[in-house]
Amino acid sequence: MYPGSGPSDRDNDIFFPPIRRRLLDAGIAVVSFDKRGVGNSGGSWLEIGIEEQAADLLAGHAAAAALVPGVPGGVFGHSQGGWVVLEALRMSRDAASFAGSPAFGVTSSGPGVTMADQERFAAVNSVTGITADRADRERALGAAWTVIGMFEAGRAHPELMAWANEPGNTDDLELVKRLYGDDLLDVRMWDHLVRLAGFDPIPALEAIDVPLLAVFGSRDTVTPVEPSVAAFTAHVAAHRLQIAVIPDGNHRLQSADSTEFALGYPDVIIDFVTAVAA
Numbered sequence: 001m002y003p004g005s006g007p008s009d010r011d012n013d014i015f016f017p018p019i020r021r022r023l024l025d026a027g028i029a030v031v032s033f034d035k036r037g038v039g040n041s042g043g044s045w046l047e048i049g050i051e052e053q054a055a056d057l058l059a060g061h062a063a064a065a066a067l068v069p070g071v072p073g074g075v076f077g078h079s080q081g082g083w084v085v086l087e088a089l090r091m092s093r094d095a096a097s098f099a100g101s102p103a104f105g106v107t108s109s110g111p112g113v114t115m116a117d118q119e120r121f122a123a124v125n126s127v128t129g130i131t132a133d134r135a136d137r138e139r140a141l142g143a144a145w146t147v148i149g150m151f152e153a154g155r156a157h158p159e160l161m162a163w164a165n166e167p168g169n170t171d172d173l174e175l176v177k178r179l180y181g182d183d184l185l186d187v188r189m190w191d192h193l194v195r196l197a198g199f200d201p202i203p204a205l206e207a208i209d210v211p212l213l214a215v216f217g218s219r220d221t222v223t224p225v226e227p228s229v230a231a232f233t234a235h236v237a238a239h240r241l242q243i244a245v246i247p248d249g250n251h252r253l254q255s256a257d258s259t260e261f262a263l264g265y266p267d268v269i270i271d272f273v274t275a276v277a278a
Helices: 016-025 050-067 080-094 115-127 134-152 157-165 167-180 187-197 201-206 225-235 267-277
Strands: 074-078 104-108 212-217 241-246
Touching: 016 267, 050 074, 050 080, 074 080, 074 267, 080 104, 080 201, 104 267, 115 134, 115 167, 115 187, 134 157, 134 167, 134 187, 157 167, 157 187, 201 225, 212 225, 212 267, 225 241, 241 267
Parallel strands: 074 104, 104 212, 212 241
Antiparallel strands: none
């Protein structure tokens, strides 16, 4: 299991433990690990992109597979971890160096679009939470588009700071800070976003040659569900792909105003995995 964005540990905050319990109760072995630079893992999550994360996931999968030889194994990723799963499946197909290649993949709220497109979608849903004024919302989105466009284009951090220091951008800068946090992105975080923005999920989707389950929540405000479903459907062979959109599920597949999973999750994962294993 691979977690979402940021300094995520083996539990992905509190999201993974209840999923693990359900999988274990169904007789499915599970392993998860701390991302680089988190918990007991060395390195830094800020210094890697999707490709390096995918290599980590494949290494974890190989280590787990060695403990249960002959048992079909797969990879699961949530949110940003969904991109990691797609890239891991592509890498395992193209490189013979990865022992015990995954026999299937599961993405949970994993986007089928680029990070920049996903960020634009999330920004639209976020601006309503920072201001009720329509003009302010439009300005916030305009400022967000500027920042997203910069890391999408691979601009260096000094260019971000030059924009931020222009006197005419003071108000826009404050809106961006409210949208992305209290402080402007520092150079390490900015470089990390540039790395992530360079990943295109389409080649990875087109390379899928094992069964793939893509699960989404119908009320997700972080991952654009309809464009992602369209991308998965267009670029993955139909006989390998299963898509499930969980009614009332949010980004973490929980029901609205609740920490309980929406009806059907994670049951859909259990059903998929047991069917593939059989």
